Amino acid sequence: MSLIESLFGFLILALSHFGKLALIALGLAVIFGIMGIINFAHGEFILVGAYTTAMGYHAGFPLLLAIFVGGLAAGIFGLIVERLIIQHLYDRLIETLVATWGVSLIVIQLVRIQFGGTFAGIHTPLGSIQYGAFSASTYRIALAGAAIVLFASTYAIFMYTRYGLHSRAAMQNKEMAQCLGIPTKRVYMKTFFFGSVLSGIAGGLIAPTVSLTPDMGTNVLVEAFVTVIVGGANVIVGTSLAALSLGIIQAPASMLFGTLGGYLALLITTVLLIRVLPEGLTGVVE
Amino acid sequence: MRSKQGTNDGPKTNEALLSASGLTKRFGGLTAVNDVDFRLPKGQIRCLIGPNGAGKSTFLKLLTGFHTPTDGTIYYKGEDITSSHPHIRAKSGISFKFQKLSTYQDLTVEQNLRIPTQLYTDGDQLDEHIDELLELVELTDKRSMPVTNLSHGEQQWLEIAMTMGVEPELLLLDEPTAGMTIDETEKTAGLVRDLIDEDVTVLIVEHDINFVRGISDMVTVMHNGQIFAEGSVEEIVTHEGVKKIYLGKSVEGD
Amino acid sequence: MDESEHATEESSNPHHWFSHLLDRFDEFHARFEGPNTIGNNRTFWAVFWGIFAILLVYPMIVNTFVLKTNTSFFIWVILALSLSIVWGYSGIFNFGQMATFGLGGYAYGVVAINLTEMIGGTVLALLIGVVLPAVVMAALGYFMFYGQVSGLYVAIITLVVTLMFNLLLTRTSGTTIGDAQLGGLNGMSGIPTLELDVVAFSFDLTPVSEYYLVLALMIAVYLGLRYTVNSYYGYVMIAIREDERRTQMFGYDIRKLKTALFSAGAALGGLAGVLYVSWSGFIDPTMFGLVSASLPIIWVTVGGRGTLLGSGIAAYLLQYTSNELGAMGTGYSFIFLGILFILVILFFPSGIVPALRDRWVAWSTTRKQSGSVQEGNS
Structure with a gap:
């Protein structure tokens, strides 16, 4: 492989890692950024999105429509979880966290009982691109584009809608927002729904690139968590910067040492980074 | 208990227990404490007053190590403690009471x-x-x-x-009478007066001028992150500039 | 009333002898009592030692299979106690306590497989199984606590580290360390049981002697931790949990203390892991999975985070129940645990045992009050 080819390969790989990290972290980051809570069942929201997308796809829906349905299914699931559990636990950070862990356990087991160890996946569309000795799946690169579209939409929703205004106010200062008559509880409910939809869409988008198993949520959880820690509380800028820099770190590590090497590089980067920047990249941005 | 009502003993000794020079703290664009030089002799009860947002609490938190200064140095018993960790300062005798309970x-x-x-x-x-x-x-x-x-x-x-x-040698109290009734405030003043018999140097952030008058040797006034005036209680309450910065609020007590 | 009449009727000698014994009984327990634990009276200790006596004769009542299962429950109790200290008392949101257990187990397995025959015994393997998790977690703790990250991040990072061990160990199917085959997803098998030959005391572990060893360790760990939480370090732990910044201002180096507590909890978790692997002869990466990692969290939350007793009881009872439900398929037992877990968080946020204790206290004080009122009337 020539230098140009390796460089090209590296760029493509970094791009596809960025795409995946950004997608799977966005829903988690929205809920964390606005509500300050970490959803431990995040992986299972992605799972709900992915499984629903696969079901829709196998039922004959076009992939994009199936992904949309997957996002909606995860959103409804999120709404149920919020109404039944989360809303009773606001201001009790760690309780929320462990409660969502409970949700995750239940979902994993229900999926295993209902669908067994694996679920019929979706063939990766769009074929692959070739450059010299290097080849990569076009779809994985397209995911990076999808991630950018989703981030831009999220940004637009926060900047230009009433909900966005309210949620930014609630994030800055909850008491103040309440005094101004902003219904923070409703804002939180909508945020949880919104974050769940984003996770579901991410699940649908990555469904063609992973095997659909009950623990697929756990598998993406590590990367999503790490991205959010590195990013910090700033949803758009922090998370996208984190996904980008972690993608650049993960790509060569996994190229040289395999998937596990990529994960280890992520973990080590994160642990070293928090020693210097406990608030993540958000701390640098602000 | 020794009565100190309305008296002005001044410092017991001239040796500074604590001093700060060029102390500055910025939060983003806001300069909360701006180039403060400060000296606190051993054994004194000093009150720190000033309007809201003058930087009093931040100044105390710099002394305890809760915040790290952007610039400047802090000396305690002649040693530079600017970068020492809060627990080390505590162990060397600096004790702090937060404003918040x-x-x-x-x-x-x-x-x-x-x-x-x-x-x-x-x-x-x-x-x-x-x-x-x-x-x-x-x-x-x-x-x-x-x-x-x-x-x-x-x-x-x-x-x-x-x-x-x-077992502090230097006690930093941030508004110990906040939210107290008049009786409670008086009792607190008595408590703080008792402390000086134990050879403790005290720096108090306080709003209540009657409280200040009751216990204090010297008063330092902070304004806009800087030291605005320093002197005995009587000097401060008659100080024209101090009256002005309180925007007409009476500093002479009600 | 009856008893005291009897005592005065007869010569006071036997009564005196008995009360002297009771005094000694109370004196012995005083060192384990304090405001930081549940069960600080004679009744509690009488019940405690009563149960202990039943557990002592238990091997004579049941068959080997039941006994072995019971031994594993005691091991889980030790793990629950270790998390109660780190999370419940010190307020460190450690979601990776299961990793310390797994690390201890793997370390013991590797050393025991390689060295047992050579050095004749597993004491070294036991030691390494305890020390390795303590060292690993001290290193992780250093980065987290000296970086002063928020508790939320501690929770996430400890869980992420646990899941990383899971990934790491699933990819070790061809890896060997000396004679030990890590075995990837299939796990490591053929691990020797503990052989203790300390000083002149040597025995191979049979199911019965293993039961007694684990029982003794469980009681020792419980009493040791009760002593600790009611002493200097107990107050340090609680102070850190309640308000770190305040505690720091009193002169405690919370970074160092949290790292030390985290690491000590890991050593205890490692000990449980060693006992477990010695018990089963086998370990696999599922120990580090999300589902396993949730178990100690569930026990401690359900039983009551801030109580050693609650954490221990919950670990025992929940493992017992899961074991019974396991006959229907492991999936159902986890669904049961998940639902119970959420219900407890919603309705008994401080845990079931503290809630029962509060009921008991309320009930017994009203009873005493109404009793004294009646006496006053009569």
Whole structure:
């Protein structure tokens, strides 16, 4: 492989890692950024999105429509979880966290009982691109584009809608927002729904690139968590910067040492980074 | 107890226990403390006053190590402690009471006192020392109550006792009378006056000018992050500039 | 009433002898009592030692299979106690306690497989199984606590580290360390049981002697931790949990203390892991999975985070129940645990045992009050 080819390969790989990290972290980051809570069942929201997308796809829906349905299914699931559990636990950070862990356990087991160890996946569309000795799946690169579209939409929703205004106010200062008559509880409910939809869409988008198993949520959880820690509380800028820099770190590590090497590089980067920047990249941005 | 009402003893010695030079703290674009030079002689009770947002609390938090200064140095007993960690400052005798009530809410009065004291007092004298502190703040009969059952004033006194539990040489109190009734404020003043017999130097951030008048040797006025004026209580209450910065609010007491 | 009449009727000698014994009984337990634990009276200790006596004769009542299962429950109790200290008392949101257990187990397995025959015994393997998790967690703790990250991040990072061990160990199917085959997803098998030959005391572990060893360790760990939480370090732990910044201002180096507590909890978790692997002869990466990692969290939350007793009881009872439900398929037992877990968080946020204790206290004080009122009337 020539230098140009390796460089090209590296760029493509970094791009596809960025795409995946950004997608799977966005829903988690929205809920964390606005509500300050970490959803431990995040992986299972992605799972709900992915499984629903696969079901829709196998039922004959076009992939994009199936992904949309997957996002909606995860959103409804999120709404149920919020109404039944989360809303009773606001201001009790760690309780929320462990409660969502409970949700995750239940979902994993229900999926295993209902669908067994694996679920019929979706063939990766769009074929692959070739450059010299290097080849990569076009779809994985397209995911990076999808991630950018989703981030831009999220940004637009926060900047230009009433909900966005309210949620930014609630994030800055909850008491103040309440005094101004902003219904923070409703804002939180909508945020949880919104974050769940984003996770579901991410699940649908990555469904063609992973095997659909009950623990697929756990598998993406590590990367999503790490991205959010590195990013910090700033949803758009922090998370996208984190996904980008972690993608650049993960790509060569996994190229040289395999998937596990990529994960280890992520973990080590994160642990070293928090020693210097406990608030993540958000701390640098602000 | 020694009566200090309305007197102005001045510093006992001239040796500075604590001093700061060029001390500055910026938060983003806001300069909370701006190039402050400060000197506190051993044995003095000094009050720090100033309008809201003058930088008083930030200044105290710089002295305790809660915040790290952007610029400047802090000396304590002649040593540069600017970059030493809060617990090291505490161990060397600097004790701090937050403005916000910070007793341990899930514990009893006695347990609250035990946490600071046990680090400085040996096991066999621990109970005795806790008894003394309880007596000092008149909470002996409430020793096994959860602190949540105490009144606001009682919790404040408990916290003063807790800050005394670390056997401080320098006591930094951030608005110890906030939210207190007049009676409670008077009792707090008495408590602080008692402390000086124990050879403790005290720096208090306070709004209540009657309280200040009752206990203080010297007053420092902060404004816009800087030291605006310094002098005896009488000098300060008659100071035209000080009156002005309080925007017409009476500094002479009601 | 009856008893005291009897005592005065007869010569006071036997009564005196008995009360002297009771005094000694109370004196012995005083060191384990204090405001930081549940069960600080004679009744509690009488029940405690009563149960202990039943557990002592238990091997004579049941068959080997039941006994072995019971031994594993005691091991889980030790793990629950270790998390109660780190999370419940010190307020460190450690979601990776299961990693310390797994690390201890793997370390013991590797050393025991390689060295047992050579050095004749597993004491070294036991030691390494305890020390390795303590060292690993001290290193992780250093980065987290000296970086002063928020508790939320501690929770996430400890869980992420646990899941990383899971990934790491699933990819070790061809890896060997000396004679030990890590075995990837299939796990490592053929691990020797503990052989203790300390000083002149040597025995191979049979199911019965293993039961007694684990029982003794469980009681020792429980009493040791009760002593600790009611002493100097107990107050340090609680002070850190309640308000770190305040505690720091009193002169405690919370960074160092949290790292030390985290590491000590890991050593205890490692000990449980060693006992477990010695018990089963086998370990696999599922120990580090999300589902396993949730178990100690569930026990401690359900039983009551801030109580050693609650954490221990919950670990025993929940493992017992899961074991019974396991007959229907492991999936159902986890669904049961998940639902129970959420219900407890919603309705008994401080845990079931503290809630029961509060009921008991309320009930017994009203009974005493109404009793004294009646006496006053009569």
